[in-house]
Amino acid sequence: xxxxxxxxxxxxxxxxxxxxxxxxxxxxxxxxxxxxxxxxxxxxxxxxxxxxxxxxxxxxxxxxxxxxxxxxxxxxxxxxxxxxxxxxxxxxxxxxxxxxxxxxxxxxxxxxxxxxxxxxxxxxxxxxxxxxxxxxxxxxxxxxxxxxxxxxxxxxxxxxxxxxxxxxxxxxxxxx
Ligand code: HEM
Numbered sequence: 805x806x807x808x809x810x811x812x813x814x815x816x817x818x819x820x821x822x823x824x825x826x827x828x829x830x831x832x833x834x835x836x837x838x839x840x841x842x843x844x845x846x847x848x849x850x851x852x853x854x855x856x857x858x859x860x861x862x863x864x865x866x867x868x869x870x871x872x873x874x875x876x877x878x879x880x881x882x883x884x885x886x887x888x889x890x891x892x893x894x895x896x897x898x899x900x901x902x903x904x905x906x907x908x909x910x911x912x913x914x915x916x917x918x919x920x921x922x923x924x925x926x927x928x929x930x931x932x933x934x935x936x937x938x939x940x941x942x943x944x945x946x947x948x949x950x951x952x953x954x955x956x957x958x959x960x961x962x963x964x965x966x967x968x969x970x971x972x973x974x975x976x977x978x979x980x
Contacts, residue, residue, distance in 0.1 A: 856901075858957040868963030870895050872918060872935065875965065879916025880906040886962075890918035891952045892937065893968040896959040918965055924948030938970045 922932035
């Protein structure tokens with residue numbers, strides 16, 4: 805084979821894959837460099853939560869007595885009344901979040917009730933939106949206590965449930 809033929813073969817068969825490979829590499833590199841780098845948080849900065857921030861302007865907690873029956877009137881169905889919900893017998897005013905706790909809204913199932921069992925179980929089923937939490941396992945009790953802490957930092961406490969079934973069974977133990 806002459807040198808000239810060899811050069812022609814080389815250009816015809818070897819050069820195209822090399823050029824293609826080089827082009828693909830450049831494209832891949834530019835796609836990768838298009839991805840913005842993850843934001844660098846300063847150690848003092850906490851990542852933003854989708855949950856609402858803590859309320860630093862809470863009123864002193866009230867100790868007004870509520871029966872579970874009385875609590876039902878505050879389920880959001882009467883727009884002129886506040887919305888209350890109780891966790892482990894502590895009654896919170898969640899009216900500021902009518903868009904979340906109002907009738908038919910994401911967590912409307914909890915309004916006017918003590919849904920401690922469902923909160924502990926992470927269940928939104930109506931049958932679990934009940935006050936009895938004594939049968940929850942340790943993990944679910946921790947979840948429930950965390951919710952109690954979450955609400956305590958965000959909503960005014962307006963009273964306590966005086967006929968909480970779990971507390972009655974336990975000889976009227978305080979809610980927390
Ligand atoms: C796929 C499942 C779920 C998703 C995507 C979800 C999403 C969210 C989001 C985005 C918020 C913030 C809402 C806001 O502040 O406006 C929120 C708050 C909340 N979620 Fe969920 N959630 C889920 C399941 C549950 C379950 C199973 C429970 C309890 C049984 C629950 C209870 C709550 C409560 C109590 C709040 C607090 C609302 C407040 O700020 O007062 N969520 N959830």
